[in-house]
Amino acid sequence: MTVLVGARVFDPETGDSTRADVRLDGSRIAEVGLGLDGPRVDCSGGLLIPGLIDCHAHVAFPRPEPLPRSARILEAVPVLRGLLARGITTVRDAWGADAGFKHALRAGWITGPDLLISLRQLSPTGGLGDSWEPPAGAVDHYGDPSLPDPLFDGPDAARAAVRRMVRAGADWIKAGASGAMRAVRAGTDVRPADDELTALVDEARRCGRDVMAHAHSTAAVVSAARAGARSIEHGTFLDDSAVAALAGAWYVPTLSPISDSEFAEAHRRSVRLAVDAGVRIAAGSDLAPRPHVDLTTELRLLAAVLGEAAALKAATSEAARLLRLDDDRGRIEPGLRADLVLLDGTDLDVTDLPGRTRAVWHDGERVSAAS
The missing domain is CATH 2.30.40.10 (Urease, subunit C, domain 1)
Incomplete structure (x- = not known):
């Protein structure tokens, strides 16, 4: 005591x-x-x-250079240790960490925050989770059976993809409702159809899981929120229709990754629009091991828009509420x-x-x- x-x-x-x-x-x-x-x-x-909660991190991101698979896993060890030392006691990993990380933390082999995992980013062919790149073709950064195939085409295949993630130990299901930022801005974005998203969310619920949806564009936010995603990640380009759709979800803005880009002010406007409409905000850093941006950076950026008290709420009680942990932390x-x-x-x-x-x-x- x-x-x-x-x-x-x-x-x-x-x-x-x-x-x-x-x-x-x-x-x-x-x-x-x-x-x-x-x-x-x-x-x-x-x-x-309260201990800080990061609702969107990547503690085991694939390295850009070709290295043995173990490098990605071993790099996560100091990342997790450093997060805990900075007061981040719970993390929802938004893809990259597998069930072995949770086992290692529970067993005391490594030190770090409590970890909730989503494994991979589910998407249709050509979408966020598709690592096919011209001229190389299919490029799987993992090649690891503990991180199953995330691709689907059609509602039945979307349900099967959810089941693969649940079988491999996913706590959350990560859906790519839009493509990456570069695809959105280039107009080459491949998004799931509404019936695919609806099937994905429904199957996740049947399996006792919630869905977090990567969505930069207004259309993607609206589709994911209407399908029933519990949280919308990024939401870089919101308008009134997107904010209205967000009424039943949480918004995790992840301001850090593009805080110095040409889209930073648009992103901040989106957050202000959501806050003014009463949308629930939870904090997420979009941490990857490279560069070392974590929740403490995200809180500084959130505070510039929300104020300090609201930013801290987004990383504590509101984050816990999103993760269904508010009766525990x-x-x-x-x-x-x-x-x-x-x-x-x-x-x-x-x-x-x-x-x-x-x-x-x-x-x-x-x-x-x-x-």
Whole structure:
């Protein structure tokens, strides 16, 4: 049992912080209040926030140069360790990590956040998940049976693709409702038909899974949201029709990857449009091991649009709600998981969260500084 004393405690639901002690009992928060008894950890002058949740990361991205398959897997080890050390305690991987990563984390072979996996990006032939490239033809960056074939053509094949992912251990189903940004801008985007998307989402539900949908364009956002995707990723080019369709979903903007591009302002306008319409926002970094952009960068960009309190909510309680984990984490309340981050200072400034991070607790255990 440990009592964290002297800090202010941030409530992401209200945006307020109050002076309180927090007692940890094993992996759970036992009590929040003043004057709690137990072995004490001095957190004076600090702010306790819930462990951060990244709803869109790629911890095991394929490398661009030809290397043995093990290189992609081994590179993920320091990536995961670094994320946890920076206070990111839960990650939804948006393709690349397989079920072996989760096993290694549970077994203690490697250190990192809790991981939810989607394995591959499901799409029709010529879409986001198709690695065919002229003049080479089919190029599978993985060649790994633990990451099954993501391609489908027709509603029945879409259902079969979902079943392949579920069989291989996917927690979420990732759908390519649009192509990559370059295809969208070039007008060569190949999107699934509406009946394919509807079948994909329906089959995912039958298998007890939710769908996250990659969608840059308005048309792709509308199709994916109407099909029932739980979250829409990127949403770079939203309009009123796309925002209206998003009323029943979460929006994960992932501002980081194109924050310095010619589309950055359009992307920020899309986020503002969604926020003004009351769309639920969850934070995701679109992290790949190269370049090293993670959720702490995304929060700085989100805060410039939403404000600091709303950005932190997007990466804690709202992210947990999207992932159906809000009865377990995302807030600092009795009974919830003891995932916490202690920041230096008591303000909500997210400009340099790594520089402010004083301590991290994951599942009740303090994360080693060496992590």
